[in-house]
Amino acid sequence: MATQNKPILHGYFRSSCSWRVRIAFALKGIEYEQVPVNLIKDGGQQLTDQYKALNPMQQVPAVEIDGITLSQSLAVIQYIEETRPGPRLLPTDPKRRAQVRMICDLIASGIQPLQNLYVIQKIGAEKVQWAQHFIERGFQALEPILKETAGTYCVGDEISMADICLVPQVYNAERFKVDVGQYPTIRRLNQTLQEIEAFKVSHPSSQPDTPADLRA
DSSP states (O other): OOBTTBOEEEEOTTOHHHHHHHHHHHHHTOOOEEEEOOSSGGGOGGGSHHHHHHOTTOOSOEEEETTEEEESHHHHHHHHHHHOOSSOSSOSSHHHHHHHHHHHHHHHHHTGGGGSHHHHHHHGGGHHHHHHHHHHHHHHHHHHHHHHHBSSSSSBTSOOHHHHHHHHHHHHHHHTTOOGGGOHHHHHHHHHHTTSHHHHHTSGGGSTTOOGGGOO
16 A cells, blocks of 8 residues: 555556646646556456456546545545645635635536547547547636636636536647647637646656557
């Protein structure tokens, strides 16, 4: 088991849920170990009995921390928010806090699961069009919300969990050839966040399991 000082992240370089946790660790300045789980190799290493014992949903991430194992990226992030010092990832104001959670849920429940690897593999030949449809549907809802809530970042002028969710989702949108230029607020926020060190070091192009041809 991981000690309090050294959590273990079981994840995949291009998993947006794993990326969210990496961003949160980086923002908090938390050192951690990574154990890659290749979602493609050997039919998917997340489907092994060994990994199922760690995360019964057979998804990434799974995080060993403080003697427990957590899955679901938002639960992991909220746990480290509640147990670790460093920049806060949720605003103190209840209304802004609710807005952050609303944006997180919109992305983590309303967009990302519909275009994740497991679903895409089931769709087959129409996978790109499927992913584009649900990303664009989500972004059409997200853009006016962010137009109302955003300052420098998604909600006001402090980085929050909403920003942690946004950047990986924009990365996925670009992978599936969605024109992010249609959504100027989303595009602006993403460009701003990409310049921040925590988002750079956690990027899929610079992880231990990033394939050589995808490295920055």
